[in-house]
Amino acid sequence: MSVPGKPKLNWVHRNNQRIGVAVADSPNGPWKRSDSPVLDISSDENSHDALMTSNPSVCQMADGKILMVYKAVGKKNKLPAGGPVVHMVAIADSPVGPFKKYPDPIFTFEGETFPAEDPYIWYQDGKYRAIVKRMKHIGHKRIFSLVHYDSEDGIKWDQGKYFEISDRTVVWENGKTTKFEHLERPQVFMENGEPLALLCAADSLDVNNVRHSFNIQIPLKITKE
Known part of the structure; x- marks a missing residue:
């Protein structure tokens, strides 16, 4: 049963998520969606993505290939939640696949089963870069933040x-500050190969404990070193 005021997670829906692809000649459509996932779960029951695949972030690599970082959930932990929840890498010659999966999870922290979520990846100045929602576990609390990773090849990632x-x-702009309940789903707005703004979903609670959610755009100033 669900608790009033607390969302109930639909495990059947969550565990049947897969990554699909749709193609169109124009952003206005018409869009044609593939009947089968472009990145399905792995058949090996011990794989990191044996239960579900979702939340992809993609960018074009320096050699023209397509790099995907995606959320993966395995079956090592008790179902229906499963886990650990990790991120994996897959690469293809085309956005419609087929994608080759790489076996090692990324953005991991020792002893944590769900350390990160919602990465955004891009290529800039000879490196692949990612902004990721970090979920640090302190006791029974989860502390959220945004963190940065770099990669030379898109496969092995290190902290920036x-x-x-x-x-x-x-x-x-007026100097005042706000600390949001959540600041997540990061996206970077690029123009002429340079990042101009960090776009995030945010929310806050008002005096009546009502949650308000919205998008914000944070201007970026890039300093070359």
């Missing part, structure tokens, strides 16, 4: 030089 990007605090 400036790893911690945001603790969910935003400084407004």
